[in-house]
Amino acid sequence: MKFRITFLFLLLVACTEPEDKSFQNTVKFNNQNPNMIMIINSSDKIPPYIISKELTFEELLKGEVYSDTIYSPDTLFFQLNESVQLIDVTPTDEYYPQSFLVKTGDTLDVQYINSKINVNRIENGKFIPLKWDLTQIIPKSKKFLYLDSIESFFLKEEITGSLKFFLPNVKNKDEWSFKLPEYLKLIDENYSAVVDSLNKYENSLNNLYSQLIKKDQVQRINNVLNIVNNKEETEKFYSKYLIPENFRNRYLSSIYGIYYMDKFHFNKDITLTEAYDRGFPEYPKEIARYFKFRLVSSMIIKKYRKETVFEFLDKYKEEYGDFSPLENILSEMEYGIQTSTDLALIDYQSNDSKWEEIKKKWKGKIIYVDFWASWCAPCLRAMPYSKELKEKLAGKEIVFVYLALNDREDLWRNSTQRNQIIENNFFIKNSKSSEFISNYNINAIPRYMIFDKNGMLIHEDAPGPDTKEAFEILTELLKL
Structure with missing residues (x-):
């Protein structure tokens, strides 16, 4: 569950002493939600962020949400599954997430400075930078440096290795096979030693570190085996790691994904x-x-x-x-859903309707339609202008309608609530099969349309609400 409490951020950053009552109230609120972390996006000029976590298959079957989106500025409560857990933060206009180690009850502040994500934990009114990578728990000893040098030998030949299906007798095959046993032995010894040292002091943090180290070990071995294409060692790899215990582990279950891709997704036989x-x-x-x-x-x-x-x-x-x-x-x-020339819609209360039918109830009014989506940053940036335009024309014979295109229903519902646009807001269930979408070439959003008082489309690519032209066009139509 999420709450819009941007004002809380203002209280929070103003605190410099732990005795400040506003900060004490924040801590108390977090303690009442022991499995939650609070994330604050304090900027209003950046794309939304996707906050995500890894789930076990059992958690997926239970319908647990693995990701959520935080807009700007806004505050989000995100539920963890463990007392200490790794989360990913990804701007919606980028592809590569950054990982951060958090614990239940944390309050985090996310900022975008110099084209880089900065995440801080707020403790006692102070901002403590959060950083995470495996170098914090895997020492760069001589053995690991030597391991890296062997691995670099394989990886620099990755392009050639990727052609193994077409050129199985690549020139480096013999040398690869010679170096592979040494690499596998060394990686097992090095990673096992680190895990053993952590297991001497059992606690939730060390347990998590052990899992992340094993995950890195699995991924490194798989990367090399993909290049070398040694069937015998690959089968040994699966035999060792493909165990039910790993399947039920959120960080180690990726071995089953690796196995699936190798045996089925990319299997030509x-x-x-x-x-x-x-x-x-x-x-x-x-x-x-x-x-x-x-x-x-x-x-x-x-x-x-x-x-x-x-x-x-x-x-x-x-x-x-x-x-x-x-x-x-x-x-x-x-x-x-059957193919239709119409739009199949569902409103926030889960009532089904059709566009042509629902349009009739607005006869006598101008209809300004906004095609948008919860993942569309330009759409979300335009929402405040849409509300402002609606307020300027309040009391006039005009209705503002929001149609979510190519969206996910759960994300649409969350964004609808957060942006407070529940009225006349519909989720399009047939975004891909409706001839309405293809006929009007709605292949990019935001997209705006204007229908006259008789429900006839008179402007199929109208100006957005953030333009002066939109207000002028709607004002002139209302005079007719």
Whole structure:
């Protein structure tokens, strides 16, 4: 649950002494939410941030939310699953997240300075910079430096290695095979020594460090095996790490994702549908379900026919009783929605409607339509201007309508509430199949349209609410 309490930030940063009552109230509030962290985005001129965390497959099946978006300026409460956990912070206009180690009850301030994310923990009115990378727990000893030098030998040949399917007898194959055993032995010794040293002092933080170290070890081994393409060592790798204990661990379950991509997604000897129908009888039920979930997801990525994807979605539901965690795919594929020339809509109260039908209730009024999405930074930046324009024309025969295009329903609902635009705000359920979208070439947002008092489209690419032209056009239409 999220709260808009930007005013709290003003109280918080004004505190310089722990005796300040406003700061004490903040701490008390956090203590009442022991699994939460509070994140403050204090800037109003930057794109929204996506806050995310890693979930176990069991948590995904329960419908737990793995990410949320914080806008600017705003305050967000984000739930953790453990007392100490790694979260990722990613600006919506970038691709690469930055990781930060946080604990329940933390209050964080996120800023964007010199094109770089800066995250601070607020303690006793002071800003403490948060930084995280593995060098904080993995020492750069001579053994690790030597390990890095061996790895660099493989990685510098990555381009050649990526051609292994076409050129299996690459010139470095023998040298790779010679160096690989030494690399694997050294990486096992070095990482095991670090983990053993942490395990001498058991606590939640050291336990987390051990998992992150093992995760880094797995990823490094996999990167090299992908280049060398040594089948024997690859099978040993899977035998060692592909255990149920790792599957249930949020940081180590990635080994199952690695195995899936290797054995199924990139496997040219078996189709995704064949793999699904064969099933996974050798695995526990939860792991078999995970693989089938990934297979359906891959069918979409590989652009299988829509009818085929729907067929396997039906099989999945029949076997497991529900679609979890494929709900987002249902929306993406518009499962169960027939192709239409109209827009299939749902409002904030979950009432279904059609655009042509709902438009009739506004007969006699000008309709200003805003096509937007929760992930669209320009759309969100324009929202305050839309509200301002609406206030200027208050009492006039005009209605402002918001239609969420190519969005996720859960993110749309969160953004709708946060931006306080619940009235006349609709989620488009058939963004991809509606001929309305294709006929008017709505392939970029924000996009604005104006309908006259008879519901006829008179401006299919209208000026945005942040322009003087929008006010002038609407004012002239209201005189008619």
